Amino acid sequence: MLVIVFVILAFFTIILVSWIVLLKRRSEAGIGGWVKDSDLKGGGRKYVDQATGIVAKPDIVLKGKVIEVKSYAVKNRPFSGDILQTTAEMNAVGVGKAEIHYLNRKFRVENTLHLRGVLMRVFHTMKEHLDHNTAPHGTPTKGRCRVCEFNDICQERC
Numbered sequence: 182m183l184v185i186v187f188v189i190l191a192f193f194t195i196i197l198v199s200w201i202v203l204l205k206r207r208s209e210a211g212i213g214g215w216v217k218d219s220d221l222k223g224g225g226r227k228y229v230d231q232a233t234g235i236v237a238k239p240d241i242v243l244k245g246k247v248i249e250v251k252s253y254a255v256k257n258r259p260f261s262g263d264i265l266q267t268t269a270e271m272n273a274v275g276v277g278k279a280e281i282h283y284l285n286r287k288f289r290v291e292n293t294l295h296l297r298g299v300l301m302r303v304f305h306t307m308k309e310h311l312d313h314n315t316a317p318h319g320t321p322t323k324g325r326c327r328v329c330e331f332n333d334i335c336q337e338r339c
């Protein structure tokens with residue numbers, strides 16, 4: 182009888198410790214809600230924006246929010262490309278809020294009409310280039326062009 186009680190106690194202790202570790206990790210990662218989907222270790226679900234066909238795989242999907250986790254730091258504001266990516270993810274998942282987690286800071290992003298407009302403009306520009314088989318103008322810098330795999334054939338390189 183004592184052995185059975187001991188096994189049951191050990192079982193619940195393991196569950197409790199695992200739960201506490203999970204909560205601690207989620208809190209350290211700044212995740213407050215119930216995770217519906219995660220792509221942090223790959224295998225996350227693909228979401229499709231029905232209006233554009235853009236496919237997105239957010240790092241974390243919570244109820245009403247997506248989180249994009251970046252492996253680099255920023256200064257005072259998120260990179261515009263990261264905001265655009267997050268906007269595409271919000272529209273694909275159908276949520277109104279997002280967070281971008283950089284190594285040093287977190288930013289909130291709202292799915293506003295303005296951001297949706299920016300996304301649609303970029304989408305139409307990309308579609309035009311694809312339809313006409315042309316490349317968009319780049320934003321060359323010496324640092325980028327030096328390591329770019331196309332620098333031996335690119336007309337715009339610095």
Ligand code: SF4
Nearest residue numbers: 319321326329335338
């Ligand atoms: S070499 Fe051309 S494609 Fe590559 S970064 Fe520079 S401008 Fe862009």
